[in-house]
Amino acid sequence: MKIVAVALYDLCAAYLALFGAILVRFSGPEVTQTIHIFWPFLPGFGLIALSVFAIFSLYRGKWRLASIVDLAQIVKASTTLALLGLVAEYFLLTSGQGIDPIIGKKLLFTYWIFQIATLSAGRFVLRYVRYINATKGLRQEGVANVVVLARASEADAILRAAELNALSLIYVRAVLSPLATDVNKFVRDIRISGGISDLERVVNQLRARGLDVDRVLVAPSVLRDMPVADLLQITRRIGVPLWRTLDSDLVSDHAAMAPLDERTILSRPARRIDYEALSDFIAGQKALVVGGGGSIGAELVRRLATFAPAEIVIVENSEPALDAILQELQTQYFGLKTQGILADIRDRDRIFSIMEEVRPSLVIHAAALKHVNHLEVNWTEGIKTNVFGSVNVFEAAIAAKVPRVIFISTDKAVKPVSILGATKRFGELFARALDGEQDGTRFIAVRFGNVLNSSGSAVPKFRAQIARRQPVTVTHPDMERFFISNREAGELVLTAALCSSRNDLPEVADASLYVLDMGSPVRILDLAETLIRLEGLEPGVDIPIKFTGLRPGERLFEIVNEDTEAARATPYDGVLALVDSAPHPAILRRLLDGLTQAIQSGDREQAKAILQRGVPGYIPMRSQGH
Secondary structure, three states: OHHHHHHHHHHHHHHHHHHHHHHHHOOOHHHHHHHHHHHHHHHHHHHHHHHHHHHOOOOOOOHHHOOHHHHHHHHHHHHHHHHHHHHHHHHHHOOOOOOOOOOHHHHHHHHHHHHHHHHHHHHHHHHHHHHHHHHHHOOOOOOEEEEEEOOHHHHHHHHHHHHOOOOOOEEEEEEEOOOHHHOOOEEOOEEEOOOHHHHHHHHHHHHHOOOOOOEEEEOHHHHHHOOHHHHHHHHHHHOOOEEEEOOOOOOOOOOOEEEOOHHHHHOOOOOOOOHHHHHHHHOOOEEEEEOOOOHHHHHHHHHHHOOOOOEEEEEEOOHHHHHHHHHHHHHHOOOOOEEEEEOOOOOHHHHHHHHHHHOOOEEEEOOOOOOHHHHHHOHHHHHHHHHHHHHHHHHHHHHOOOOEEEEEEEHHHOOOOOHHHHHHHHHHHHHHHHHHHOOOOEEEEEEEOEEOOOOOOHHHHHHHHHHOOOOEEEOOOOOEEOEEOHHHHHHHHHHHHHHHOOOOOHHHOOOOEEEEOOOOOEEHHHHHHHHHHHOOOOEOOOEOEEEOOOOOOOOOOOOOOOOOOEEEEOOOOOEEEEEOOOOOHHHHHHHHHHHHHHHHHOOHHHHHHHHHHHOOOOOOOOOOOO
């Protein structure tokens, strides 16, 4: 309906421009005579005009976002119509019907000016009215006074978003840029009054004028170029909360802002995701997610749901977790076909039955026991789930002729020192061995580090301690970990699966292991201090930090690939392929028999020795357990 309304407006604008040009160009009886001549051609002129407007994409953009690009298209369309008028007159004059010239250069030029003006009027008047309404709203109670930290281009986007109410109502009182060349330049009538280091001075100047600054809004480029801790120290000192923009494309219906959170510690640009390729890959597939109620499993389900799969089947052993993700899918993805199945991957017969009944085209295996300290004590449970449970899923997929299986692994599988790392590495090796053994089912493993806000991770633990004003417990001041956000992990796992499906990429055709590029590792101490400052508190003053020492199975640093694994670039940002030889599955299956005996007898040393034979580089740290 909106396109129809715009088309009607443009049709009226075309006729108005034509009659306006006639009134300006001619006078007296000439006006009536000229209109009489044009009258038979008006229907055809209207159809031609609408066609030209459509060709130049005047109906694709939104009027409230009208810009110089839209004006350029209007000029092109108006010029085309004017030139078509000349062509039409030429054919009439040469037709031998004795018609006198009625258009001429003067009428043509006048029409061209009028056509640009009438087409632009509606679009830019609406834009200006919205701007006036927005600026009126800025004077209303409850509108936040904001200082923006951004480069000139990003500041312009933020100001436009504020005008369009895409952002919550904010009144930008000052703009500061990290680029010296931006200083003293004007962005939409606001002067960039300094650099980031001038923030405290500018806020104090505004306060001296009786204006309280409600928040400081920082753009993505500033977060990439300046340590978050430094920004938080400044805003903490001046008593103003620090917020960030949530979208790089601020001029959109989805532009938003929010207080800084733990994701800012990543300090790297978001990966460029090829959503079109992912959509082509996932659309129409029946996906089965094993462990789909867990932190990463649920995020993978959410990402899958956005790409129109034929069905998502979730296998989960936790009834509350299964119910929660199913309820979320029904609420947010209305019409998506889903199925929830309660099952434990240790139950081999049950998993085989499910796989045979569902017959998925894609399986993502995300179920695991993953808490290092608990698995060091309860080592039998870790082996039962992470080794035998994974083998059950893999072999059931082969029996059901599933085309593709994705195994979720961890950076702790590299040179493992814990039961978690060793069992996940065993799962990687088994998946890769199966991938080379047969052609019916393709297996790949995807390895990445800590997922922010995942169950049992440092972030929710630190937040709970801060909320209770308890000391934040950090194991060691030098401990570092790789971090990735939930959504980024989910999208990159699917991207790795997409990459493995590309038969036109010979450089990764033999790769059955992928690792996500997570940038530089983050010091856990820095993470703790950042989270404390995000709550407006000072580390060591308002909230003490207590060092507790390494726990069994923990190490100070994680690495993402073995020495024997050759890393190869892929066409997809954030995804690397690792190439290495894989053991024969028969060797690993013989080790499974030994692990079964070790579990039955409760012999930890026997289990450790078997894992060391199957997992090169596994050097267990001192642990105790049963």
